[in-house]
C-alpha cells in the first residue's frame with residue numbers, strides 16, 4: 001500500500017480512489033476531512049496531478065492552513081496552491097484575472113464584514129448597531145440567493161428570521177449600496193462569490209477557461225454551502241464536472257445564514273456522473289459512550305439521511321459516563337469549569353490546557369466562565385467568532401513583500417509586473433503614508449483598467465502629475481530593491497520580512513504598540529514554517545498564515561458554530577437551558593431541528609470526556625434544563641436531570657435534581673490514566689498525518 005494511504009480503512013480508501021464526481025456522506029469524526037486531504041495527496045502522488053490544478057475548499061482560513069500543513073507534511077513540503085475558503089480562493093482568482101471580469105477595477109479593495117456594514121450604515125442612514133446588523137444580514141442573504149432588488153424573497157427558514165419590512169428595506173437600499181461600493185472600487189465578501197458566478201454565466205468562454213484551471217474541486221463541509229457557493233461550484237466544475245465533496249447532513253448548522261442542506265441531498269442530480277455516495281461508518285474520534293449519545297441525538301432528526309457510526313474499537317472501553325452538572329447560578333457554572341479542569345490536571349499534571357474546550361451557544365454564557373478561569377489563574381483563549389486579521393502594519397509588510405516578489409526582469413532592461421499583486425500595490429502606496437491622494441490613485445486605476453495592465457506597469461503611462469508619478473515610482477523602486485535583496489541568496493521568509501520592514505520604512509510602525517509588535521513577532525516565527533519566500537508570500541496573501549499570536553497553553557472557549565470540524569479531549573458544554581440552548585428564537589422560529597444539529601456538533605467534538613452543564617438561575621431568570629439533554633439515553637449519563645417532558649408538565653419533578661454542591665465525579669487517577677493511554681494508543685495515526 002502506498003505510504004500516503006497508510007492507516008486508512010477500506011471505505012476511506014475507496015473514497016480516495018473513486019473517480020469524481022463523488023460525494024462522501026458520513027457522520028462526525030469518521031475521517032471525512034482526513035480522507036479529503038489524503039485524496040488530494042493521492043491525486044498528486046499517484047495520479048501525477050499538478051498541485052495547482054487542485055482546488056480544495058475549506059470552511060475557515062484556519063482549517064485551510066491546517067489542511068495545507070497536513071498535505072505539506074506528506075508531500076515533502078509542497079502543498080496544493082489552492083487551499084482555502086470559497087471567499088479566499090475567489091479573491092485570488094479575481095485578482096489574478098481582474099481583466100476578465102467586466103467593470104472590475106484593478107487593485108480593488110475587499111471590505112470585511114465590519115467595513116461593509118459601516119458602508120451600508122452610511123448609505124442607508126442607519127446608526128443603531130442592532131438595526132444595521134439586521135439590515136446587513138438581510139441584504140447579504142438576498143444577494144447570496146440571487147434575489148434581484150424589488151423581487152419577492154423566497155420562503156424558507158433563513159428568510160423567516162427577518163421582518164418582511166427589513167427584507168424590503170434591504171432590497172430597496174441594495175442598488176445604492178452597490179453604487180457606493182463601485183465608487184469606492186471595493187468588493188464585499190458577497191461580491192467575491194457573486195461576481196465570478198455572474199461573469200461565468202454571462203461569458204461561456206470565461207466559464208470554460210476558469211473551470212479549466214482545475215482538474216478537480218474538493219469541498220469539505222459540503223452540507224453548509226449556500227446558494228451562491230453552490231452556483232459557483234457548479235459553474236467552476238462545469239467544464240469537467242469533477243467535484244469531490246464530503247459532508248454530513250446531521251451537521252448542517254448554517255441554514256440561518258442561507259446554507260442549504262439540499263445541496264448535499266441532490267448531489268447526484270447536480271453531478272449526474274456521480275455514483276452512489278460513499279459512507280464512512282467508523283468513528284475514530286470519540287469514546288463509545290459519547291458516540292452512542294451523539295447517535296441518539298442525531299436519530300431525533302426525522303429528515304436526516306441514514307448513516308451508521310460505530311466506534312473504531314468495537315470491543316474496547318465504553319469510556320467515562322457523560323457527566324451532567326447543575327449549578328445554581330452562572331457564576332457557579334464558571335467555578336464548575338475551573339473545578340473540572342483542575343480535577344483532571346490534578347490527576348494528570350501533563351495534560352495540556354488546550355485539551356479542554358468549553359463550548360457555548362452564545363457569548364453571554366461564556367462571560368462568567370472566562371471570568372472564573374481568569375480569576376483562578378488558568379490561561380484561557382476565547383476563540384473569536386470572526387477570524388482575526390493581522391494589524392494594518394503587518395498586512396502592509398506582507399503587501400510589500402508580495403509586490404517585491406511580483407516583478408521579474410524581461411528582455412534587456414525590461415521588467416514584468418504580476419497583476420496578482422495589484423491589491424498589494426494599493427496597500428504599499430498607503431503604508432507608510434505618502435503623498436498619493438485618492439484621486440491620483442483612481443486615475444491610475446482607471447488607466448490600468450483601460451489598458452489592461454497591472455497597476456505597477458501602468459504608472460509610467462498614466463495621466464498623472466509629475467509629483468504623483470514620482471511618488472508611485474518611489475514605491476516601485478523600493479519594491480525592486482527589496483526584490484533584488486531577497487533574490488540574492490536563499491533568503492528565509494523571516495529574513496525577507498525584515499528586509500521589507502527595513503527598506504519599506506515600516507520598522508517603526510511595526511514596533512509601535514504592543515499588539516502590533518506581538519503580531520509582527522508571530523508573523524516572523526510562522527513565516528519560516530511556510531517554506532520558501534514565494535510560498536510564504538502566496539499563503540500570506542491568501543490570509544492563510546494564522547495571525548493570532550501563539551499565547552500560552554490555554555483552555556479553549558468558543559461558540560458551537562466556531563467548533564465545527566475541531567476535536568478536543570475534554571469538552572464542557574455550558575448553558576444547556578431552555579431558552580439558551582435551544583435558544584428562544586429557535587423555538588419561536590421553528591428552527592429546532594437545526595438547533596439540535598448544533599447540539600450534535602457539540603457532542604461530537606469530544607474525544608474522551610463530555611460534561612453537560614445547566615444553571616437553575618441565569619440573569620435573574622429561573623431556567624429549566626435543555627430538552628436536548630433528555631435526547632441522550634439515561635444510562636450514558638451521570639447526574640441527568642429529570643426528563644424534559646416531565647419538567648415541562650409538572651413543576652414538581654419526580655427525580656430529585658442533583659444537589660448543586662455535589663462534588664463533580666471524575667474518574668480516579670488510575671482510571672483516567674488508563675483511559676487516556678488506551679485512547680491515545682488507539683488513535684495513533686501514522687507519522688505525518690497531522691501537524
Ligand code: ATP
Pocket residue numbers: 007008009012027028029030031032033034035248251284285564565566567604683684685689
Ligand atoms: P467532522 O464531521 O467533525 O468534521 P471528520 O469526519 O472530518 O469529522 P476527521 O476530523 O477527518 O473527521 O477525523 C477525526 C479524527 O479521526 C482525526 O483525529 C483523524 O486524524 C482521525 N482518523 C481519521 N481516519 C482515521 C483512520 N483511518 N485511522 C485512525 N484515525 C483516523
Ligand code: MG
Pocket residue numbers: 032033034220565
Ligand atoms: Mg471534518
